[in-house]
Amino acid sequence: xxxxTDGTCIFCKIVAGQxxxxxxxxxxxxxxxxxxxxxxxGHALAVAKGHYPTIDATPPEVVAxxxxxxxxxxxxxxxxxxxxGLNLVQANGxxxxxxxxxxxxxxxxxxxxxxxxxxxxxxPGDRAAIEAAYKQLQTALS
Ligand code: 5GP
Ligand code: ZN
Numbered sequence: 001x002x003x004x005t006d007g008t009c010i011f012c013k014i015v016a017g018q019x020x021x022x023x024x025x026x027x028x029x030x031x032x033x034x035x036x037x038x039x040x041x042g043h044a045l046a047v048a049k050g051h052y053p054t055i056d057a058t059p060p061e062v063v064a065x066x067x068x069x070x071x072x073x074x075x076x077x078x079x080x081x082x083x084x085g086l087n088l089v090q091a092n093g094x095x096x097x098x099x100x101x102x103x104x105x106x107x108x109x110x111x112x113x114x115x116x117x118x119x120x121x122x123x124p125g126d127r128a129a130i131e132a133a134y135k136q137l138q139t140a141l142s
Pocket of ligand 1: 010021022033034035036037038090091097098099100101
């Protein structure tokens with residue numbers, strides 16, 4: 001299978017075998033390996049083999065394949081480390097702190113009081129503002 005590739009991209013180099021990684025899993029359209037800067041022990045990445053910068057630019061079947069690989073790795077992490085919790089995180093763009101513009105899902109085991117800044121307090125929203133955003137999205141989805 002051929003994939004779009006970017007010669008300057010670190011994940012494309014890993015996919016091509018030009019850079020090493022701790023490879024956990026590989027199939028026709030995805031690869032999973034350990035994150036080099038783990039947020040917690042066991043932090044891994046499920047990565048598209050093709051160079052797709054963000055979720056909107058990725059073919060749906062590749063999104064599905066990456067999701068399945070993330071689930072596969074998440075199950076292994078849960079079975080192996082029995083973490084307090086586990087987050088899947090997928091960043092798009094600078095404002096979401098994406099540092100590698102090549103589609104990937106973080107599989108992050110959570111420890112009690114690990115201080116990771118992924119979670120937010122639930123503050124009830126303004127109903128009219130929620131409805132206004134809902135209407136805008138409805139239009140975009142129709
Ligand atoms: P992002 O910030 O784009 O959501 O996540 C990119 C992730 O890739 C970061 O967690 C970072 O630690 C990881 N990363 C960056 N360069 C490398 C590398 O060369 N090898 C591996 N295994 N992970 C990397
Ligand atoms: Zn790439």
